[in-house]
Amino acid sequence: MFAGHIGAGMLIARAEPRMNVGGFIFAALLLDVVLWLLVLLGVESVSIPADFGHTHQPLFSFPYSHGLPAGLAWSGLAGCGVWLAGSRFGSAKRRAAALVAAAVFSHWLLDVLVHAPELPLLGSHSAKLGLGLWQNMPVALAVEASVVLVGLCAFLPGSALPRGRKLWLATLALLLLAFTVAGMTLAPAPPSGAAMAASSLLTIVVACALLGWLGQGSGR
Ligand SMILES: [Zn+2]
Secondary structure, eight states: OOHHHHHHHHHHHTTOTTSOHHHHHHHHHHHHHHHHHHHHTTSSEEEOOTTHHHHOOOEEEOHHHHSHHHHHHHHHHHHHHHHHHOGGGGGGHHHHHHHHHHHHHHHHHHHHHHSOSOEESSSTTSOEEOOOGGGGHHHHHHHHHHHHHHHHHHHHHHOOSOHHHHHHHHHHHHHHHHHHHHHHHTOOOOSOHHHHHHHHHHHHHHHHHHHHHHTTTTOO
16 A cells, blocks of 8 residues: 555644644655665565466565554654654644654554555564455555545645645645556566565655655645
């Protein structure tokens, strides 16, 4: 899931107009940033199964980015970071920190919905969670598209952004949704897990940079 996390970030951004929406979107994608960095470092792994062309689902071993304790820990760390650095939020910085932590953890919840049972409840050898909605890809993509649309409809009307930036932000979010749909239906198998990690990380960084740039002015 990629665009769905962007939708969740926009939905949560509605609650804190003093912060750039791009910050919430990055928070909602943080667990994947950690995943791809750890894959490139050889700490976690992703493998491409022989039936990838049919399922479009790699196989993950990702206890330190997507385990339940890891998800909670990364959420807590991100929240603490905002709390420590968030003097501009004044008395509301505890709330801003809680919202950022919620954005980080929303990633884990959405991933549990779509992944096969592969998100560790504790460590690598513990029970794994995952409701496997990707087994029914059209439904999974419809749910993901709905999250994006709900996020856009929640964020845009109350945002202080100029109309032009709102339009570009919506266009980019919908383009990233189309990119996600293509990736989960048409894309060929990546040559390796490392190649997938590098391209995914680059995509997240570029998308968040663009969304954050467009979101300048959403933080009042
Ligand atoms: Zn993820």
